[in-house]
Amino acid sequence: MNPRLELLQPYPFERLRALQVGIAPNPALRAISLGLGEPRHPAPTVVLEAMRDNLAGLSNYPATAGAPELRAAIAAWIQRRYGLHLDPATQVLPCNGSREALFAIAQTVVDSSRPGATVLVPNPFYQIYEGAALLAGAELAFADSDPARNFAANWGAIPDTVWAKTQLVYVCTPGNPSGAVMPLDEWQRLFELSDRHGFVIAADECYSEIFLGDTPPLGALEAAARLGRSDFRRLISFTSLSKRSSVPGLRSGFVAGDAELIKTFTLYRTYHGSAMSPVVQAASMAAWSDETHVAENRAAYQAKFQAVLPLLQDVLEVSAPDAGFYLWAGVPEQLYGGCDIELTKALLAECNVQVLPGSLLARTNPMTGRNPGQGRVRMALVAEVQACLEAAQRIRQFIESQS
Secondary structure, three states: OOHHHHHOOOOHHHHHHHHOOOOOOOOOOOOEEOOOOOOOOOOOHHHHHHHHHOHHHHHOOOOOOOOHHHHHHHHHHHHHHHOOOOOOOOOEEEEOOHHHHHHHHHHHHOOOOOOOOEEEEEEOOOHHHHHHHHHOOOEEEEEEEEHHHOOEEOHHHOOHHHHOOEEEEEEEOOOOOOOOOOOHHHHHHHHHHHHHHOOEEEEEOOOOOOEOOOOOOOOHHHHHHHOOOOOOOOEEEEEEHHHHOOOHHHOOEEEEEOHHHHHHHHHHHHHHOOOOOHHHHHHHHHHHOOOHHHHHHHHHHHHHHHHHHHHHOOOOEOOOOOEOOEEEEEOOOOOHHHOHHHHHHHHHHHHOEEOEEHHHHOOOEOOOOEOOOOOEEEEEOOOOHHHHHHHHHHHHHHHHHHO
């Protein structure tokens, strides 16, 4: 057996289930989950129709690189969204959702034979980053979130000794769980460090199309182009249809950026068996070519934030994110000593509302000795608006009763 499998920690939701053993939720209230970040809006008709009309594709083996028409549709979306002209043949690659691609990129670029090979991740983080790094034979380093900057990763706190060993940096923007969007000056800093030390930047942008204002978040490739890096050297971005189009079961996304990276990644994925079904490719083309359902999806999330935030802002430390569908709420010190675990248990028992403790999404950073997720809970506004509103009302009433 691969001994590195023993390094993997249980997924946050496994740990959450273990925390809830023995807790009896309030039977007088219907269960409402704000814990799992799974989109629950109906799948768009344009995607369902494309799947129905292309079932004959099940009779064909797909190519790892995907159909030229799909790569062209993705490149066209990138041009509309970011104003960039990428070569569909060399700078775009379909993937079976961003999750598997985010894992696979570490297996592609990490050279574990080099002493101290390190993968740097934001903290809190999407746990796939950690598993990918460990199974690639790398060590982990953490860039803790900075409360003064809407909980964005504090890259400036990483010492040069860590940068010198870093081979891969995962960037999540808009962030999970904070929703923070990385600005251009932060990108410039990371690009300069990449040039100095030679590490690859993997930009996880699966929440890029869910934003609250009128201005879409800055993307990694867009930032590179603005800074004169039109070859996107050592940069690859990951985007998914799961959140954008509310089709998490479709398992469809793409990677784009540095042509040399894409070439190497394609080679790895050919052996990994990562070809996308022709039926899913057809549905993906339909999704990337339509923005009407995306605007409707975004408006539904905006309505939830408008309904929920006024109820929670008086009882929790919480504000609107830059983007995404999460609230990253601070637990008041007078409530269970600010403990996110205890509040999570109480909300399930008394309110029949499930949230996710922030400490389960982060690790204790050896450099600081602290877990930056402690004292906060993540609330995913994925249920329909009335359920989110009802959950917020219950949470508010419970916290007020404890005060």
